Amino acid sequence: MPLPFLTADRAFDAGAEDIALPFDDHDSWRRPYRPGPWRVSAAATLLLLASFVLLAAMVISFAGSLSGATACFALAGVAIICALRLLRVGAWVSRHGVRRVGFLRTTTVPWDRTESVRTVQQPVRWLGFPRTVQGQALIVVRRGGEALPPLVTDHNADFLARAEAFERATDTIEAWGDEYRTG
DSSP states (O other): OOOGGGSTTHHHHTTOTTOSSOOSOSSSOBOSSOOOHHHHHHHHHHHHHHHHHHHHHHHHHHHTOHHHHHHHHHHHHHHHHHHHHHHHOEEEEETTEEEEEOSSOEEEEEGGGEEEEEEEEEEEESTTSSOEEEEEEEEEEETTSOBOSOSEETTSTTTTTOHHHHHHHHHHHHHHHHHHOOO
């Protein structure tokens, strides 16, 4: 079974670093980097919690309390949905634009409505917590000067302690912007 989210860095690993847009199908939305270990660990922990809650739901249903079992099944379903959504968080690109997928909200900006996509030095949130540290962020500036919240930072769950992966991902997203932005 092919796992497309694992092929994001494969074009770079194969020595094709001169290719800015290593994907064949530019119409589908892609995350040009792999999910980071912090994000994957958090999702795995949620899935582990969900498995224990499902086991508890089974035991409760065998004991005869259907309302308790239903509540446990619902709680496990919410945990599974949260884990899957957590894995989708990040920056996604296609020929149509750039998409910032958050846990609760997704923002899509077409390439022709962007003025620039660039990496800047600024205070960034550490692993999404309120604490800020000095770091790098990839931002999209819309036409008219309005900037989106950072697409990715070097201190988020995907790139903490992975500076080379951050540089590769930002270079790739900037290349997509340079390729498809008009004007």
